[in-house]
Amino acid sequence: METDMTKGNPLSVILKFTLPLFLGNIFQQLYNMVDTIVVGRFVGPDALAAVGSTGTIMFLVIGFSQGMCTGFTVLTSQRFGAGDGRGAKDSVANGIILAAFVIVIMTAVSLFFMNPLLRLMNTPDNIFGDAYTYISIICMGVAANIFYNLFSSFLRAVGNSRIPLLFLAFSSGLNLVLDLLFVIGFQMGVAGAAWATNVSQGVSAVLCILYISKKVPALAPDKDQWKLTGGDTRHQLSVGIPMALQFGITASGTMIMQSAINLFGSTAVAAYTAANKFQNLVVQGMIATGQTMSTYSGQNYGKGDIKRIRHGVRAALGIGISYSVLCSAAICIALPFALKLFFNGDVDIATMLPWAKTYIYLCAAFYIPLGMIFIFRNTMQGCGYGFLPMMGGVVELVARLVTAALAMHLLSFALSCACDPAAWVSAALFTGISYVFVMKRVEKSMAFRQL
Numbered sequence: 001m002e003t004d005m006t007k008g009n010p011l012s013v014i015l016k017f018t019l020p021l022f023l024g025n026i027f028q029q030l031y032n033m034v035d036t037i038v039v040g041r042f043v044g045p046d047a048l049a050a051v052g053s054t055g056t057i058m059f060l061v062i063g064f065s066q067g068m069c070t071g072f073t074v075l076t077s078q079r080f081g082a083g084d085g086r087g088a089k090d091s092v093a094n095g096i097i098l099a100a101f102v103i104v105i106m107t108a109v110s111l112f113f114m115n116p117l118l119r120l121m122n123t124p125d126n127i128f129g130d131a132y133t134y135i136s137i138i139c140m141g142v143a144a145n146i147f148y149n150l151f152s153s154f155l156r157a158v159g160n161s162r163i164p165l166l167f168l169a170f171s172s173g174l175n176l177v178l179d180l181l182f183v184i185g186f187q188m189g190v191a192g193a194a195w196a197t198n199v200s201q202g203v204s205a206v207l208c209i210l211y212i213s214k215k216v217p218a219l220a221p222d223k224d225q226w227k228l229t230g231g232d233t234r235h236q237l238s239v240g241i242p243m244a245l246q247f248g249i250t251a252s253g254t255m256i257m258q259s260a261i262n263l264f265g266s267t268a269v270a271a272y273t274a275a276n277k278f279q280n281l282v283v284q285g286m287i288a289t290g291q292t293m294s295t296y297s298g299q300n301y302g303k304g305d306i307k308r309i310r311h312g313v314r315a316a317l318g319i320g321i322s323y324s325v326l327c328s329a330a331i332c333i334a335l336p337f338a339l340k341l342f343f344n345g346d347v348d349i350a351t352m353l354p355w356a357k358t359y360i361y362l363c364a365a366f367y368i369p370l371g372m373i374f375i376f377r378n379t380m381q382g383c384g385y386g387f388l389p390m391m392g393g394v395v396e397l398v399a400r401l402v403t404a405a406l407a408m409h410l411l412s413f414a415l416s417c418a419c420d421p422a423a424w425v426s427a428a429l430f431t432g433i434s435y436v437f438v439m440k441r442v443e444k445s446m447a448f449r450q451l
Helices: 010-042 045-053 055-081 085-120 125-140 142-157 162-185 189-215 230-262 266-282 284-303 306-342 349-364 367-382 387-410 413-417 419-449
Strands: none
Touching: 010 045, 010 162, 010 189, 010 266, 010 284, 010 306, 045 055, 045 125, 045 189, 045 266, 055 085, 055 125, 055 142, 055 230, 055 266, 055 284, 055 367, 085 125, 085 142, 085 230, 125 142, 125 189, 125 266, 142 162, 142 189, 142 284, 162 189, 230 266, 230 367, 230 387, 230 413, 230 419, 266 284, 266 306, 266 349, 284 306, 284 367, 306 349, 306 367, 306 419, 349 413, 349 419, 367 387, 367 419, 387 413, 387 419, 413 419
16 A cells, blocks of 8 residues: 655645554554553562663664664655656665664674663662663564564555554554563563563564565565665665664763663652653654655655655644644643553652653653654655764754753753753754755755756
């Protein structure tokens, strides 16, 4: 079920494509959110803090890998938009082979450096063992995560955002069942939650592969196409590496922020973890809009319709701003009720709420610039420009680093929480200016080709 995003009203096309992505992202977040809820309620608040303290490391490892592989699919989107069916299949085969190399490297590197990294992040001693166990098992399953995201990105590249949603919904339900079985039934603790995630994501990956091989011939390479080619490899790495570095740089900033929050003890870490997981669920609409713009701009760039890309960005900004305002109000109202999901009746929510409110209230005031980042960044990446979006990640890193350094020097939890808003405002300004520059450059390039 491919969708040609080079035709039709941009607003309706973007909305129609974004909704399944949004729901899919919700299910994706539920993987880790279910882990924290089950662990928090049935193992204890320290176990929840242990899982939460690894969230930024997980974002670094998985985000870097996903960024690389998502970059591999930009070429597929561009060739599909240009009507180059043979070239699209070549890019799929090339991307899968490159992804296999990424999996081997990322698995080995992440496992080797995990212990010193947790020490560097000031992980409290009482949760260190569980934190190391959980994140190490997650790293062992990085192949399942990468292949699911790679194949679902290939499907989105040709305009199909519904099938990945269906498979993810199924495996999210499977993850919940396995969490309950492993954590409660088999008493496996945080290890059970990690293995439940790996198995469930592996099922998602297999379902995507089977669907593509049977139902989407446009993405099924022929036997003679299973090889690395110099041109496709250079193009995919030129987009994938900056996207991966952008994820890695952003994750490094969040790790610095986590290091600052870890100084305030396991109660603060547990409260921040619950609040952050809830926020990650709420902001998925912004992320989905950005993902849509990657496919939308990629297809229209391949066709050479730059004016339509600009119209799409304006429509996406309208969607993003409206969604951000609604999110700000909803998350502040729902926070006290959401916290109760993460802890059992023995935990005094009143001790958690002040920490969680400080973080959420500060962040909610800056959701509009956060939404703008995803739109500008993904639009540039869809056009094949990876350097400036990566530098936007550097801007985020510097903003978080400066704010976290001040927070640790002053021992201020509020300033630690302000790391995210500082990064969002800085990156929104940078990516907005970069988008204007890139579009002017694209227009000049297209005009030169037409001469």
